Amino acid sequence: MHVLYADDETTLQTLMKNQLEKLGHSVVVCPDGETAVAALEREPFDCLIVDLDMPGMKGAEVIQRATKIRPDMESVVITGKPDLQSALTAIENHVFAFVTKPCSFKQIKSLLSEVYHRLSRSRRLAALEHRVRQTDGDGQLVGEGEAMDRVRRVIEKVAPTDSTVMIRGETGCGKELVARAVHAASLRASEPMVSINCGALPENLIESELFGHVKGAFTGADNARVGLFEVADGGTIFLDEIGELPLTMQAKLLRVLETGDIRRLGNNQSKRVDVRVICATHRDLEKMVQEDQFREDLMFRINTFEVHVPALRERPEDIMPLAAHLLRRHRSDCDGADCFTDEAKSELLAHKWPGNVRELANVVEHAAILCDKLPIDAEHLPRHFSRRQLRSEIRDSGPMTIREMELLAIERAVERHGGDKKTAAEELGISVKTLYNKLNSAEEKAA
Ligand SMILES: Nc1ncnc2c1ncn2[C@@H]1O[C@H](COP(=O)(O)OP(=O)(O)OP(=O)(O)O)[C@@H](O)[C@H]1O
Structure with missing residues (x-):
């Protein structure tokens, strides 16, 4: 880590620099608050270790300034004269640790290792958030x-309720x-x-994912686990x-929704949680109820308010x-629908x-990925997607019968949907049975 050490005691300055560098950290030493703030303004640090009682600018002020200049950095206070006011300033500024002199180097070493772990956790979290933003x-x-x-109007109405x-x-x-969007506009x-x-x-x-389990609740439950209902409390x-x-889980979920109590697997004590539930499905739940695949009481319980996304x-x-x-x-240089040519637009539409x-x-x-410079043209759309691509395949392959063209369109649609014939048939506007018939008769002909 890159550490800034601010202390007016020269012996400690040398000692800290030597010892921390031996641990693989790079260290900048400052003899007073003013130079420490200047260093913070000049370059980023992972951790600030600051003595409270220095001539000129006091450690408490350095910390206050540091939280503004480098909000992602952690600070550790060391002081020979602990007092209530400086402890309060440290707390207000969320310092990582408050250490009193004399302190052992072992103590500093272990503190820095904790700082390191906290920083890597928050960096991992930031990287994950970045990845999620890219996909989601x-x-x-829009x-x-x-x-x-x-x-949007329905969301606005239902969001503030529970x-x-x-x-x-x-x-x-x-x-x-x-x-x-419902969660973001809610009081939660x-x-x-x-x-x-x-x-x-x-x-x-x-069940264990939703409600958690205690250690040893089942084979493989080597550690206790918090369920998502508890995480969402x-x-x-x-x-x-x-x-x-x-169906068995439907019954358990209904009980939780009605009582607000959850019980970890293997535990006989329950815990009250306050969780708002949002559900989604693409299935016809009413039909599932008629076919005894979904509990009617659960459907009524979760269907209080319905939002239909077209x-x-x-x-x-x-x-x-x-x-x-x-x-x-994917492309920060895109500034609107003009990022697509007319031909690409007409394919998409x-x-x-x-x-x-x-x-x-x-x-x-x-x-x-395919387009080096915007706008995106029809040729950049996936091969199986573009009607132009299909037309050029038909043209390039020489004379074709209508039946062969039809077969090509079917094969492209099936490929496009990763082998999902039902969705391919829906897209082509034919029944799955017709799609199978056409593919089978082509196979028979080829045999
Ligand atoms: N109105 C919209 N505005 C912006 N992005 C959208 C919109 N609708 C969907 N998306 C994006 O499309 C992708 C699929 O959306 P989402 O996962 O919400 O769909 P879903 O209906 O929950 O899917 P599934 O049925 O598979 O669970 C996501 O990347 C999402 O960000």
């Missing part, structure tokens, strides 16, 4: 048409983003919001794909503003977007 954006709900305006919210809409249409905004995809975990793990939990929750094809006016917004995640905004985000990311 800044949380802004959409200029009436459809998204309606969504109501459970159910967000419905197709895959990738922005349900999680809406959940985040400064508390955590945690998300879990109920379909992504096997049944035996989901005071804030919001977002239960994505609630329709995928196994599919992207139902709001074509949002396609280009969204494309420009998503492009900005003609597409049916069965994968909704997530599909658009993937297409835009692909184009951003």
